[in-house]
Amino acid sequence: MKALWERARRLGAAFPHGRTLPEAHWRARHRGLIWLLWAHVVALPVVALLYGDGLGAALLDGAIVAAFAVLATLRLGSQRAQSLVVTFGLLTCSAVFVHIAHDLIEADFHFFVMVGALALYEDWVPFMVAVVYVFLERGLVEHAAHPGTPWKWALVHAGFIAALAVACMAKWRAAESNRLAFRSLVNSLEEGVLMISRDGTLLAANPSAERILGMDPAELLLPNGSRPDWSFVDLDGVPFPEAARPIRATAATGETQLAVQMALRRPDRATRWLSVTTRAVESAEDGPPYAVVSSFSDVTEEREAVDALERSNADLQQFAYVASHDLSEPLRMVSSYLQLLRRRYHGRLDDDADEFIDYAVEGATRMRSLIEGLLAYSRAGRGEESTTVDLNAVAGDVLRSLAAALVEARADVAVGELPCVLGNRLQLEQLLQNLVANALKFRGGGSAYVRVAGEHGGAGMVQVAVEDAGIGIEPQHRDRVFKMFQRLHDRESYEGTGIGLAICRKIVERHGGRIWVEERVGGGTVFRFTLPLAPVGEPADGAGAVAVASV
Secondary structure, eight states: OHHHHHHHHHHHHHSOBSTTSOHHHHHHHHHHHHHHHHHHHHHHHHHHHHTTOOHHHHHHHHHHHHHHHHHHHHTOSOHHHHHHHHHHHHHHHHHHHHHHTTSOGGGGHHHHHHHHHHGGGOBHHHHHHHHHHHHHHHHHSOOTTSTTOHHHHHHHHHHHHHHHHHHHHHHHHHHHHHHHHHHHHHHHOSSEEEEEOTTSOEEEEOHHHHHHHTSOGGGGGSOTTSSTTOEEEOTTSOBOOGGGSHHHHHHHHOOOEEEEEEEEEOTTSOEEEEEEEEEESSOGGGOSSOOEEEEEEEOHHHHHHHHHHHHHHHHHHHHHHHHHHHHHHHHHHHHHHHHHHHHHHTTTSOHHHHHHHHHHHHHHHHHHHHHHHHHHHHHTTOSSOOEEEEHHHHHHHHHHHTHHHHHHTTOEEEEOOOOEEEEOHHHHHHHHHHHHHHHHHTOOSSOOEEEEEEEEEETTEEEEEEEEOSSOOOGGGTTGGGSTTOOSSOTTTSOSOSOHHHHHHHHHHHTTOOEEEEEOTTSSEEEEEEEEBOOTTOOOBSOOOOOEEEO
């Protein structure tokens, strides 16, 4: 007996039972079937009168169905109990209709229509009830179409209903399995997921939604600021405009909102930063308001880490600026007195004293150069907002500012057609000037050779190459040259502080690009860097082009 019960339980588990339907979906379907039941309360008496029945008989037909409609409207008991009331009511509508039509064979199709309507419950119990109901109704009630053989035709009719039920249950079981798999997937997500209907009510929410929000997700559908214990604010701490909330914007326009940053001040007084994405469920042809799926993640830790890093970088920049600025004045005084000492006493003391004074003056001069370089590095990447910059005009200004060095190096310089980029013009001028000046400095023994060219970098970026035929950089040093105060040569061979390329890297990275160095075919180096390409049609900050300049 126990084994038989276990097999029955497994068989029942294999049937669809409607429990995977969201509560709101089930309620909406149940409400529609109740309306269908009430429609028969009105329609059946009218049909009875059309078939010639008396008024009393017509009202009685309507009253029988009305009893089921009233019970269904009261919504007594569990979901299955309520669905059974509707099931008996709709099947009774079919039986009454067949009776009114005097057993017209076409009237039997009403049973199939009602059974099809019961498919909305996606539950096997109403179908089993329908099979039994049709079998008993056909067998116990005498029908003119089948005199003398009621049970035979009862079995035939019940078989047709059973076949329809099996087909529907097989389809529903597959749909139910897919729904369960999808729900398991959504429930396992670390992101919160909400499903909002067209009328703005919450249809479904996964467990992560309540965990992240720290409150009932349904409350978020209320207007922002309507409750004193929670509210949404923007990046500036200002209450988020109701129409600009991603859920509202997508519901009104159907447009996707991607990774919108907003802060939720929760009832527990904590503020959590959310990254919210919303998408409309329906197509644009359906028209607003749209049903919306919203996914969001808690990015509070990431945002706090970024804020802390930005504060740390700002503090370090400020410290470097203040320290270098405050050191400049006493160092200037030391350097001035040392130079004064050398002018007054040079040659009047012994050779060792002259040598010591020269060392001191040289050290002070070098220290001043380092401090000025530190100041330049702290200022690099700081400035006004990005604008469209014509690199041709920038290259022209750089060549004019380096005119004396170009003449001294007998330089052969060629600048190809360069694109317009998005950036800060002064910083980009400093970037190109540092790279061209390096090409002139490290040219070796002969004349300098410099080529500047622009190439497409992909993904909205442009690549610029500054090429020289100088002494080159060994592969093992190509990362080191971009670090602060890193020199590959002694000061007697090449002057400088070793900070120019570090400034170049900082400027490029502040513009969202990267910079690297390669070996040039035939000797020398090629510095390449990427910058964001300017939007088409925007006027550039500066105009003009430089094709070729040779000195």
